[in-house]
Amino acid sequence: MKPIFQKYAGIIIALVILLAWSGCLWFLLHWPIDFTSPFTYLAVLLMTHLYTGLFITAHDAMHGVVAPGNKKLNTVVGTITAGLFAYNYYGRLYPKHHLHHRHVATDQDPDYHGGNFFLWFLSFARQYITVVQVLLMAGTFHLLQLWFPVENIVLFWMLPAVLATFQLFYFGTYLPHRGEHAPDNPHKSGTQGRNHLWAFLSCYFFGYHYEHHDKPYLPWWKLYQEKDRLEKGR
Known part of the structure; x- marks a missing residue:
């Protein structure tokens, strides 16, 4: 069993994130909201975390590490996970992300801004x-209202996508590349202090950003190991 998991770990982990996101969303869209219950707010945070996981999975697909050696399967997984995150288009994200890696923190880096x-x-x-994303989100919002309460759609489908966008930007772009x-x-990248629980909760270990730029072939769930290796080598 262990060799099988090791061989297909990227696909298995991607499927776990996909199933967790879709399963939780389905449940929460049907859940009677109680604004006095802390569960409501914890559920928003959970969905935000799972949305971030969708994007991180798409990101790993861009580096070919969801299904190593299988470019088509990486593209399929990346297209699905990026699309579920507010209709992001994998084919548009892919070249921009690789420009970021080639020209990090320069005028040619689409993720960088000196302000x-x-x-x-x-x-x-x-x-x-x-604009296409915004229109698709608006159309889907109106369609979902045919089956689910507006409050549930806003709290558990729309708001987490917005919060996850800020989360990805803050922990995965702004903090590591500012200043x-x-x-x-050589990577013009900072890194979080070693705290694996916080690194996972904040952005799936992408606060260990120098480690990612140094070894972009490592999937997100191995970045903490690289962090440990570098810390021990000091």
């Missing part, structure tokens, strides 16, 4: 949010 947090986020949003980096830092 403050808000200007940087606006620049980031312009790169990745399209000046040492001349001997």
Whole structure:
């Protein structure tokens, strides 16, 4: 069993995230909302975390590490997971992300902006949010109202996607790439302090961002191991 899991770990983990996202969303769209219950707010945070997981899975697919050696399967998984996250288009994300890796923190980096947090986020949003996405989200919102309460749709389908966008930007782009980096830092990337629980909860270990740029062939669930290796080597 263990060799099988090791061989297909990327696909298995991607399926777990997909099933968790879809299963939780289905349940929560039917759940009677009680604004006095802490479960409501915990559910929003859970869906935000799972939305982030969708995008991180699409990101790993861009690096070919969901299904190593199988470009078509990586593309399929990346297209599905990116699409479920507010209709992001994998074919548009893929070249932009690789430009980011080739030209990190330069004028040719689509993820980079030298301004403050808000200007940087606006620049980031312009790169990745399209009119087509907004129209598809609006159309889907009206369609979902045929079956589910508006409050459930907003709280558990729309709001988590917005929050996850901020989460991905803040922990995966802004924090690691802001400010000046040492001349001997070839990736112009910072990294979170070693705290695996916080690193996972905040952005699926992508706060260990220097480690990702240094070894982009590692899937998200192995970045903590690289963090440990570098910490021990100091």
